[in-house]
Amino acid sequence: MKRNLIIGGALSTLFTLAALLSFLWTPYDVTALNIGAKFGTPNGQNLLGTDHFGRDILSMLMVGARISIAVALAAVSFGILLGVPLGLLAAARRGSVVDEIIMRSNDLVFAFPSLVIAILITAVFGPSLWNAILAIGIFNTPVFARVTRGAALSLWTLDYIMAARVAGKGAFRISFEHILPNILNLLIVQATIQFAVGIIIEAGLSYVGLGAQPPIPSWGRMLADSQTMISFAPHLALFPGAAIVLMVLGLNLLGDGLRDALDPKIRRART
Amino acid sequence: MFNHLKISVCALALLSAPAFAQQTSITIGMALEPPNLDPTGGAAAAIDEVVYANVMEGLTRFGPDGSVNAALAASWDISEDGTVYTFSLRDGVTFHDGTTMDAEDVKFSLDRARAEDSTNAQKALFAGIADVTVVDPLTVQVTLSEPNGNFLFNMAWGDAVIVAPESAADMATNPVGTGPFQFSEWVQGDRVEIVAYDGYWGDKPALSEATFKFISDATAAFAAMMAGDVDAFPNFPAPETLAQLDADPRFNVIVGSTEGETILSTNNANVSDVRVRKAIAHAINRQDIIDGAMFGYGTPIGTHFAPHNPDYMDLTGNSAYDPDLSRQILADAGITDLKLRLALPPPTYARRGGEIIAAQLREVGIETAITNVEWAQWIESVFRGKDFDLTIVSHTEPMDIGIYARPDYYFQYDRPEFQDLNATLEVTADPAQRSTLLAEMQQIIADDYVNGYLFQLAKTGVANANIVGLWENSPTQANDLTGVSWTQ
Numbered sequence: 001m002k003r004n005l006i007i008g009g010a011l012s013t014l015f016t017l018a019a020l021l022s023f024l025w026t027p028y029d030v031t032a033l034n035i036g037a038k039f040g041t042p043n044g045q046n047l048l049g050t051d052h053f054g055r056d057i058l059s060m061l062m063v064g065a066r067i068s069i070a071v072a073l074a075a076v077s078f079g080i081l082l083g084v085p086l087g088l089l090a091a092a093r094r095g096s097v098v099d100e101i102i103m104r105s106n107d108l109v110f111a112f113p114s115l116v117i118a119i120l121i122t123a124v125f126g127p128s129l130w131n132a133i134l135a136i137g138i139f140n141t142p143v144f145a146r147v148t149r150g151a152a153l154s155l156w157t158l159d160y161i162m163a164a165r166v167a168g169k170g171a172f173r174i175s176f177e178h179i180l181p182n183i184l185n186l187l188i189v190q191a192t193i194q195f196a197v198g199i200i201i202e203a204g205l206s207y208v209g210l211g212a213q214p215p216i217p218s219w220g221r222m223l224a225d226s227q228t229m230i231s232f233a234p235h236l237a238l239f240p241g242a243a244i245v246l247m248v249l250g251l252n253l254l255g256d257g258l259r260d261a262l263d264p265k266i267r268r269a270r271t
Numbered sequence: 272m273f274n275h276l277k278i279s280v281c282a283l284a285l286l287s288a289p290a291f292a293q294q295t296s297i298t299i300g301m302a303l304e305p306p307n308l309d310p311t312g313g314a315a316a317a318i319d320e321v322v323y324a325n326v327m328e329g330l331t332r333f334g335p336d337g338s339v340n341a342a343l344a345a346s347w348d349i350s351e352d353g354t355v356y357t358f359s360l361r362d363g364v365t366f367h368d369g370t371t372m373d374a375e376d377v378k379f380s381l382d383r384a385r386a387e388d389s390t391n392a393q394k395a396l397f398a399g400i401a402d403v404t405v406v407d408p409l410t411v412q413v414t415l416s417e418p419n420g421n422f423l424f425n426m427a428w429g430d431a432v433i434v435a436p437e438s439a440a441d442m443a444t445n446p447v448g449t450g451p452f453q454f455s456e457w458v459q460g461d462r463v464e465i466v467a468y469d470g471y472w473g474d475k476p477a478l479s480e481a482t483f484k485f486i487s488d489a490t491a492a493f494a495a496m497m498a499g500d501v502d503a504f505p506n507f508p509a510p511e512t513l514a515q516l517d518a519d520p521r522f523n524v525i526v527g528s529t530e531g532e533t534i535l536s537t538n539n540a541n542v543s544d545v546r547v548r549k550a551i552a553h554a555i556n557r558q559d560i561i562d563g564a565m566f567g568y569g570t571p572i573g574t575h576f577a578p579h580n581p582d583y584m585d586l587t588g589n590s591a592y593d594p595d596l597s598r599q600i601l602a603d604a605g606i607t608d609l610k611l612r613l614a615l616p617p618p619t620y621a622r623r624g625g626e627i628i629a630a631q632l633r634e635v636g637i638e639t640a641i642t643n644v645e646w647a648q649w650i651e652s653v654f655r656g657k658d659f660d661l662t663i664v665s666h667t668e669p670m671d672i673g674i675y676a677r678p679d680y681y682f683q684y685d686r687p688e689f690q691d692l693n694a695t696l697e698v699t700a701d702p703a704q705r706s707t708l709l710a711e712m713q714q715i716i717a718d719d720y721v722n723g724y725l726f727q728l729a730k731t732g733v734a735n736a737n738i739v740g741l742w743e744n745s746p747t748q749a750n751d752l753t754g755v756s757w758t759q
Contacts, residue, residue: 031630031633032630033559033563033626033627033630033631035559035562035563035627036562038562038563052511052563052623053563053623053626053627053630054563126642127642127643209643213640213641213642213643214625214626214629214641215626215629215630215633215641227489227490228489228490228493228509228511228512229511229512231512231515232511232514232515
């Protein structure tokens, strides 16, 4: 299904561009308050209206996108950098004590719901952007470790790996030269999904006040702040809510589309 | 026998008739749950908001207008020199456990509060007491070391309620007092229930039972109000929804004043340069904070004093909004790259006000790092630990300018002249002289820019339109239910 890829890619690109643009230009300064202009409904000057402090919602969403994407990206990178080597190691030493230790530690992290882990970490170390990244990243690690190990295990039994071993290549070189390139497509798909999960968790943490701290705008906190005003100023909650939905939807569609495009088995089955 | 029965049935019918027509229970919403229920052992306003005047009573008490009225003391005589107070206690007063309240209990309560090892949060109220003597069971004599014009006022505080030696130890979980309601149940994290006390000495309250329900979340408070889960929310935490509630015929919105001076509390030990504090003061636009955080509810203040008090001085001009002046002061002082921490406790005024203040300070080049903290953490690190630069808090105790005379108080302001004035004030009874002293004190702390004085917290209450008798203003921290009733 090409449609998934196109819609997902378009939505993700839109938000990424908005986030990148926010580094150079936003319609208004997001840290400047204008109490006199609060609760402005969408109009020519403020395309999405203004919030309870008179800040421009479009500008806040753009900067908020930057935060959401940065946190999710960093957390996914964290998960990949830690989880993939662990998974490769576990697969290379399958059945050994090392494998057991790695996978059972993963189970331990997995046993806790991701949001609870995130709240735990930010509650202990104090709310900040870095702790949010750390919290989501830790949850991502076992996800990538498992995917990597599972896929690598099946590759280890294949003939060309055997050939490489016969040729005298060590487990380390085989893992990085032969296994990793062949599971990359799986990892990319998984990364996209985890990216979407990261966005949701970041919004959740910000919603309960454990994510990015004011004055840095964040989608989750915009939602939390506008809760009691929803009856008379619904646009305050509507736009950040829509941003979260569209971004996560886009990433999921992108993930689906990528899987269809990259997975040779599915491609073959379709044709 | 038969006649007796007939009379009883008639009496029953008479008694129960109004019960059908009129509701006699009430559910009061509160944003904060008290940490314990002992007003003589805890500083939290929420304690008094449950027990003051309802469960516990003192020698005197505050009326809804802030006046000091007789309570357990029916009357008193003050000696010529103003140092000996002879209280005549009411006859027939019993505690909820059935024991009699007499002069011994008063002596016990006052001695307990001023003792060396007392955990009373307002020990200063009792500091002037030299001796308490029991004259006879209904007469007690309090001797002060110096005349104190505020003594009757001090005795009206929730911290000065009368307790019995038999029950004082368990006050934290089972408060036993002399009030019209007795403590019934505390479901931690949810509610406290009190029921009318049959043996009450005074006029019986119209209500037979009351529940204090703790709802900290503003959204949940609004939902509970709309759903009718709570009948009244005397300090409603979501000012933005008041307009909507006011427009709803089911509710009355009651807007009054509180004793809450809301200030940008500044750690004078860390921010010791008065020029920096002055720059902060001039960078703050109070009206923006009142409009933006409190939706217009609140009165700007320029010093630590309640505007509705006759001795209040309007010193807002002293720290008028003038960002250019702030920048100038900082530039003259050669201060650049100033970065301060701003700790924000949960109330709306702090969380929302803090964001506005941070933006205003940024305008003049002062960066702030905001940290949102819960109350327990705030008490621990800010109030006790004094580990903060700036914080926002409302000081809801009445007449609390004296805290500026305590150098070990959390904002650590140490000015001997002020302390001398405060000491003089405490022994001055003459109203005119007191006014002069209070004016001087207000001026000093305004000139020293001890804290950023923001606004007087408004009491924004919401109640079912059929409820009458709730306090409009908050002269002290209380939800006095003695005069509350349903009209239908």
